[in-house]
Amino acid sequence: MQTILIIEDEAKMRRLLELNLGEDGFKTLSAGDAETGLKLLDSEPVHLVLTDLKLPGMNGLEFLHTAKQQNPALPIVVMTAFGSVETAVEAMKAGASDYVLKPFSLAEMRMVVHKELDNSRLREENRSLRQALGEKYSHPNIVAVSSKMQEVLATVERVAPTNSTVLLGGESGVGKDLIARAIHEKSRRASGPFVKINSTAIPENLLESELFGYEKGAFTGATTSKPGKFEMADKGTLFLDEIGDVPPVTQVKLLRVLQEREFERLGGTRTIKVDVRLLAATNRDLRAALEEGTFREDLYYRLNVVPIDIPPLRSHKEDIPGLANLFVARFAKESGRAEIITGISPAAMQLLIAHYWPGNVRELQNVIERACALAQGGELRPSDIQLDSPRNRGGASSDSTTDRFLPDGMTLDQWEDEMIRESLKRAGGNKSQAARLLGLSRNALRYRLSKIGIDDNDGE
Ligand SMILES: Nc1ncnc2c1ncn2[C@@H]1O[C@H](COP(=O)(O)OP(=O)(O)OP(=O)(O)O)[C@@H](O)[C@H]1O
Ligand SMILES: [Mg+2]
Structure with a gap:
């Protein structure tokens, strides 16, 4: 009991x-x-x-x-x-x-x-399950060799069977869509629908009718009635992509559905009840949006029941070989060249591992797709790999330790973030010491930390 x-x-x-x-x-x-x-x-x-x-x-x-x-x-x-x-x-x-x-x-x-x-x-x-399994999680189509991705999959495993709302965070291209689908597939709703709606892909004035549907005559042009995504996702999962871009009026309506699991179609009076599991994703720092007041706190806490932050590719480079091989196999097959393209040469792999990957897994996928389309055959060579950095075109590998410029593909902002994280690491988390290492005042560091979404609430 x-x-x-x-x-x-x-x-x-x-x-x-x-x-x-x-x-x-x-x-x-x-x-x-x-x-x-x-x-x-x-x-x-x-x-x-x-x-x-x-x-x-x-x-x-x-x-x-x-x-x-x-x-x-x-x-x-x-x-x-x-x-x-x-x-x-x-x-x-x-x-x-x-x-x-x-x-x-x-x-x-x-x-x-x-x-x-x-x-x-x-x-x-x-x-206990994890201990019994030696901490190993797997999912078809998802490469997760690194402990960071293992942690993500562990959380997926844990939340999938519940009805909890999950907020997926992470830079563009890290795999938020992929993980959202994995949660659905591992849930009891797997046989139900998986419906996705991307709030940036839909004009603001149409978003509500897409979400909640409308009745005939609700607005000019509504010649028939139409169910919204919430109704379509009944008994399944609704994935709200780019939740940070939902306008405030729609946020209020979403909050109500989350609290009461019911709503009306636009122009309708009938209250509709649905059984929907909600997943949301954002590549923006929602907490910054909270502070700016563009995102409602109450909605944030309703959505953020279980947060899953997917790390940028540059922070789990152990996964690059697995991902690259998966994509080679996929694209070689798709382009009918499975017999011709046999893999990736060690030198080409080195190039992939050294890259900074600002566009994360999606960027890696694109690079491999291009390489598979252009390669002569055999293993992909460094010259087949075209990274989005002028200095790396043609495959000349750069030696980053003697290179006195930003790492390939990295922007100055990203470099600054890295340095700030590094200083915190070296200072063992002590922010005053980290500030000294950077030659910054405590306040200046606090400002930069908040910009990259690191909480500064302990006042040591
Ligand atoms: N761990 C992984 N294993 C295999 N494929 C992956 C992995 N992570 C991402 N991908 C693939 O990379 C591509 C980009 O991932 P996805 O679309 O899920 O990213 P996203 O975070 O939703 O990006 P955005 O913020 O732009 O919407 C997809 O084709 C996805 O299948
Ligand atoms: Mg996405």
């Missing part, structure tokens, strides 16, 4: 929660304040905490910090009054698993509790 600790100062509310969670077969422990809650945590194993944020004495946030320090894996769901979303956001930043806004329906509260317990059980199962 699983134990849930309820921390709520209102006796009536507390009783209601006890009753409902008891009905669902949980053992409940209750506390009227955070101090008692912490004592109960010490006294017996607890699987999840449901806590109010506004409490007498120690408040919910302080409780969250303390409890998380003692047990980082403990799922904590916070309850907060509608209209104080900011505190919910703060709680999420402090490590809360999810939040419910008061007044909430008991059904919603139960759903969140079950989801969080499922997630934490899966995490645990996954951990």
Whole structure:
């Protein structure tokens, strides 16, 4: 039996929660304040905490910090009054698993509790599974030799069977689409539809009708009614690509669908309920967009239930040979030259490994495609590899250690980012020391860190 600790100062509310969670077969422990809650945590194993944020004495946030320090894996769901979303956001930043806004329906509260317990059980199962398998994950069509990509696949494995919303981040061409599909294929919805919508590919005024559909006469030109992508994805997965570019009005509507799983078609009055699992992707730093106010915080936290950040290719170069060979086999076959093109020569492979790959896996794929189309036959040679850097055309390999210029394909901004990361590494994460290494003030470093999306919240 699983134990849930309820921390709520209102006796009536507390009783209601006890009753409902008891009905669902949980053992409940209750506390009227955070101090008692912490004592109960010490006294017996607890699987999840449901806590109010506004409490007498120690408040919910302080409780969250303390409890998380003692047990980082403990799922904590916070309850907060509608209209104080900011505190919910703060709680999420402090490590809360999810939040419910008061007044909430008991059904919603139960759903969140079950989801969080499922997630934490899966995490645990996954951990032991991984140990048993020697930490090896595989997926057809996905090259993942490096530990960074293994980590990505491990998360895919873990979240796929749940209904959690996943936010895929990473530069252009790193494989966000590929991973989104993998999540769908490994989920219980695999036999259902996988529907993708790219908000930058659709004019702003059409995005809503694409998402939610419309009824006949909803606007000029709506001569028939049409279902939207949400309806098309029923019992399946909806993949919202480039979520960072969704305009604010549409963000509000998305939030509602995420919260209530229902919506109306444009110009329609009938409320439509759908069973859709949402995946979203962005190649922009959404947190920067939050600060600029162009992306809603509440929507961000709804989407970012499970974040998966796919690393840029330059940070997991161990995968380059596997990827290059996969693409050679694919394109040689596609162009009917499978018999003629036999592989990649060691020198050509060296060239591929040394490149900076600003366009990530997609760029590598394009380079190999071009090489396969132009190669004479046999193994691909350095002269078949045309990298997007004038100095590398024709395959003359450059020796980057004696080269006093930017590495191939790298921009000055990217070079700066690399140096900043390197300084942090050398300073063992100490930002004041990193700033000194770079000859920057603490403030100047803070600014640059925020630009590349590294959090600067510890004030050491
Ligand atoms: N690990 C991998 N193994 C095999 N192929 C990969 C891998 N990563 C990416 N690819 C391939 O690289 C190409 C680009 O990947 P994808 O379209 O998923 O990138 P993306 O992150 O969605 O890019 P964008 O931000 O431009 O939408 C695809 O053809 C994909 O199949
Ligand atoms: Mg994509």
